[in-house]
Amino acid sequence: MASEHPRANLQPGQNLPRLALHIPEPKFRPGDAVDFAEVDVPPAGEARRPDTADKASGFTDLAYTLVRVLDDDGNAVGPWDPKLSPDVLRRMLRSMALLRAFDERMFRAQRQGKTSFYMKALGEEAVAVAAAYALDYEDMCFPSYRQQGLLIARGWSLVDMMNQIYSNTADRLGGKQLPIMYSVKEAGFFSISGNLTTQYPQAVGWAMASAAKGDTRIAATWCGEGSTAEGDFHSALTFATVYRAPVIFNIVNNQWAISSFSGFAGAEATTFAARAVGYGIAGLRVDGNDALAVYAATQWAAERARTNQGPTLIEHFTYRAEGHSTSDDPGQYRSEGEPNAWPLGDPIKRLKDHLIQIGEWDEERHAAQDKELAEQVKAAQKEAEKNGILGHGLHQPLESLFDGVFEEMPWHLKEQRQQMLDEESASGRPWDRKA
Amino acid sequence: MNMIQAINSAMDIMMERDPDVIVMGEDVGYFGGVFRATAGLQAKHGKTRVFDTPITECGIIGVAVGMGAYGLRPVPEIQFADYIYPALDQLVSEAARLRYRSAGEFTSPITVRSPFGGGIFGGQTHSQSPEGLFTHMSGIKTVIPSTPYDAKGLLIAAIEDNDPTLFFEPKRIYNGPFDGYWDRPSQNWSKHPAGAVPTGYYKIELGKAKIVRAGEALTILAYGTMVHVCTAVVAEAGIDAEIIDLRTLVPLDIETIEASVKKTGRCMIVHEATRTSGFGAELSAIVQERCFYHLEAPIERVTGFDTPYPHSLEWAYFPGPVRIGEALKKIMKDA
Numbered sequence: 092m093a094s095e096h097p098r099a100n101l102q103p104g105q106n107l108p109r110l111a112l113h114i115p116e117p118k119f120r121p122g123d124a125v126d127f128a129e130v131d132v133p134p135a136g137e138a139r140r141p142d143t144a145d146k147a148s149g150f151t152d153l154a155y156t157l158v159r160v161l162d163d164d165g166n167a168v169g170p171w172d173p174k175l176s177p178d179v180l181r182r183m184l185r186s187m188a189l190l191r192a193f194d195e196r197m198f199r200a201q202r203q204g205k206t207s208f209y210m211k212a213l214g215e216e217a218v219a220v221a222a223a224y225a226l227d228y229e230d231m232c233f234p235s236y237r238q239q240g241l242l243i244a245r246g247w248s249l250v251d252m253m254n255q256i257y258s259n260t261a262d263r264l265g266g267k268q269l270p271i272m273y274s275v276k277e278a279g280f281f282s283i284s285g286n287l288t289t290q291y292p293q294a295v296g297w298a299m300a301s302a303a304k305g306d307t308r309i310a311a312t313w314c315g316e317g318s319t320a321e322g323d324f325h326s327a328l329t330f331a332t333v334y335r336a337p338v339i340f341n342i343v344n345n346q347w348a349i350s351s352f353s354g355f356a357g358a359e360a361t362t363f364a365a366r367a368v369g370y371g372i373a374g375l376r377v378d379g380n381d382a383l384a385v386y387a388a389t390q391w392a393a394e395r396a397r398t399n400q401g402p403t404l405i406e407h408f409t410y411r412a413e414g415h416s417t418s419d420d421p422g423q424y425r426s427e428g429e430p431n432a433w434p435l436g437d438p439i440k441r442l443k444d445h446l447i448q449i450g451e452w453d454e455e456r457h458a459a460q461d462k463e464l465a466e467q468v469k470a471a472q473k474e475a476e477k478n479g480i481l482g483h484g485l486h487q488p489l490e491s492l493f494d495g496v497f498e499e500m501p502w503h504l505k506e507q508r509q510q511m512l513d514e515e516s517a518s519g520r521p522w523d524r525k526a
Numbered sequence: 527m528n529m530i531q532a533i534n535s536a537m538d539i540m541m542e543r544d545p546d547v548i549v550m551g552e553d554v555g556y557f558g559g560v561f562r563a564t565a566g567l568q569a570k571h572g573k574t575r576v577f578d579t580p581i582t583e584c585g586i587i588g589v590a591v592g593m594g595a596y597g598l599r600p601v602p603e604i605q606f607a608d609y610i611y612p613a614l615d616q617l618v619s620e621a622a623r624l625r626y627r628s629a630g631e632f633t634s635p636i637t638v639r640s641p642f643g644g645g646i647f648g649g650q651t652h653s654q655s656p657e658g659l660f661t662h663m664s665g666i667k668t669v670i671p672s673t674p675y676d677a678k679g680l681l682i683a684a685i686e687d688n689d690p691t692l693f694f695e696p697k698r699i700y701n702g703p704f705d706g707y708w709d710r711p712s713q714n715w716s717k718h719p720a721g722a723v724p725t726g727y728y729k730i731e732l733g734k735a736k737i738v739r740a741g742e743a744l745t746i747l748a749y750g751t752m753v754h755v756c757t758a759v760v761a762e763a764g765i766d767a768e769i770i771d772l773r774t775l776v777p778l779d780i781e782t783i784e785a786s787v788k789k790t791g792r793c794m795i796v797h798e799a800t801r802t803s804g805f806g807a808e809l810s811a812i813v814q815e816r817c818f819y820h821l822e823a824p825i826e827r828v829t830g831f832d833t834p835y836p837h838s839l840e841w842a843y844f845p846g847p848v849r850i851g852e853a854l855k856k857i858m859k860d861a
């Protein structure tokens with residue numbers, strides 16, 4: 092039956108331009124010389140600082156620029172300068188350096204076969220650490236796997252973190268979780284999930300509960316830019332705007348999601364902060380390697396949340412300087428030149444330079460601190476390794492495998508537990524044989 | 527009370543007893559739910575405790591998990607079990623695993639209510655029985671009532687339970703028991719003894735089945751609507767069957783099942799859900815493992831077919847009197 096539609100009888104291409112499917116491609120691949128000249132870096136101090144009660148509809152400009160405080164000479168400039176005391180600045184610098192030392196040591200521990208897996212936050216230290224300083228200790232954090240800086244900034248025990256990484260006898264999670272999937276309720280650090288972005292609506296739920304109870308605590312959550320593509324991201328932002336939940340959404344745009352550049356999450360067409368606009372959420376785009384900008388934005392968003400003005404979305408523009416994890420080799424998909432060419436520099440160096448610039452720090456003290464922190468981490472590692480390392484025997488009682496599935500163990504799990512124990516003992520318990 | 531009223535009463539009572547209980551879902555607030563299960567609750571308990579949500583099932587469950595982590599006891603509703611799939615990740619990867627992965631630091635004391643099952647000309651997306659997806663996932667409990675009395679007692683127990691619980695409500699029997707004869711007038715719960723529901727607080731322990739009809743000839747394992755269909759078919763066939771309403775699928779009441787099959791020597795399993803990898807497969811395996819030497823006939827499974835739930839062919843699909851009747855003859859052939 093011939094259609095009467097004028098185009099129905101045309102062959103593809105006849106009189107019409109052919110369609111073309113766009114597949115995003117990063118600027119640089121292995122072997123390419125890197126030039127980040129096209130990355131738009133507005134001068135420090137330029138972005139305006141709105142009132143925390145301002146309507147979300149007016150944030151479009153801030154979603155497309157970068158809130159920056161530290162300029163190239165290490166001065167703190169502009170309306171976002173949080174004017175922190177030198178003391179707080181030094182503590183923040185110390186936390187960031189400690190995080191880097193911790194990462195360095197644990198990355199090496201994995202390479203030495205002491206644990207199965209590790210993930211660094213190299214180059215992203217400001218994102219988690221400065222946020223932790225701007226939040227109250229009582230505020231609840233729903234992190235992804237790359238915000239170990241929250242725990243470190245909150246002064247949590249390195250030994251305890253390492254015990255988890257080693258799945259040893261003192262592991263608070265009883266060896267049930269992959270290394271770095273911490274859970275520290277006492278430090279307001281929610282149990283990390285391997286499933287990306289599930290923490291986003293959970294943070295909103297926590298914040299809604301806090302508001303419904305007339306509490307004063309707020310929630311903050313983090314995900315990578317790659318993870319913003321998950322459906323949970325959308326549902327979280329929808330819920331947050333509908334109920335004006337006291338929550339801070341952080342997007343750590345470190346340019347890479349394993350081997351996929353940010354273009355596969357939509358970065359070619361817009362910014363991640365701009366996502367906020369359509370949801371009616373305040374959106375800020377921040378220099379993620381500028382600890383003062385991260386602090387100021389978080390503090391701003393926290394005040395907005397605490398005064399019932401609702402959620403804020405902060406995009407932290409940064410760069411994942413290391414491989415995705417110990418299982419990843421970034422040399423396979425991106426140019427080696429990228430980390431050093433990154434126009435926003437190194438967050439630790441930038442804060443250090445600022446402290447030196449204002450006469451509150453010097454290279455000698457910095458070098459001495461680095462040495463001291465390396466020693467501190469080393470000592471913690473020694474302490475943690477007393478409780479065992481993964482790969483040297485089993486550190487948990489076999490029967491604990493069944494603990495915590497339910498509050499009370501139902502018959503079928505008891506039965507399976509008994510079966511396992513019987514089989515293990517019949518086989519001579521190979522697990523118990525030391526290497 | 528009918529089952530809707532019983533469920534409504536359970537939530538009402540729990541909200542009165544525990545300020546941490548909150549109810550949320552699509553259309554559950556002002557309107558009172560598309561099946562009226564939450565009618566009047568918002569007016570009575572306030573908008574911050576009973577509220578409408580955006581249409582995002584992964585959001586509803588994800589938010590409930592966060593509320594649970596805060597210390598609330600959320601009772602989210604998924605409008606139809608057919609629409610629970612967007613929330614699967616939050617249920618399976620999060621709610622069900624939270625206690626285990628955090629070694630008890632965080633828990634998910636949430637109760638997810640959802641109307642399920644067919645028999646109402648609901649077609650493909652208002653008829654499904656996805657319980658087998660969840661019984662397969664460790665860390666989550668699955669409860670399915672078959673009467674108003676049980677619905678209230680079990681729902682109260684589920685809300686009080688500190689583990690995440692799925693509460694599937696057989697919508698075909700919201701208003702009255704259904705014997706499978708779709709061409710006859712339906713009954714009302716007011717004429718059924720289990721329609722007599724106390725107005726106050728009581729609960730029915732999770733993990734306990736109920737022997738609906740004691741018998742010697744065979745054991746029938748069923749839940750939800752199928753309990754009533756089986757009861758009617760058995761009465762008509764004049765067979766002395768023992769009918770067990772499982773009520774809770776996880777944790778399962780193994781003692782009641784085992785004792786019954788060992789006594790009768792025959793076991794028939796009936797559910798609306800599709801057959802392959804359905805919960806009936808698990809029941810069949812369990813009975814085979816535990817009662818092998820007592821079995822006098824192969825275990826029979828009467829289930830939905832391995833097809834999407836059809837609209838106009840509903841009564842050919844549905845495990846009704848015809849299909850159950852034929853299976854009964856088969857299993858009793860050599861008796």
Ligand SMILES: Cc1ncc(C[n+]2csc(CCOP(=O)(O)OP(=O)(O)O)c2C)c(N)n1
Nearest residue numbers: 237285286287315316317318345347348349
């Ligand atoms: C639901 C889900 N899909 C896929 C993965 C596998 N995965 C783990 S990390 C990752 C990349 C995430 O990238 P991004 O969100 O940018 O965060 P980053 O690693 O850069 O911090 C992927 C795909 C997962 N863990 N969960």
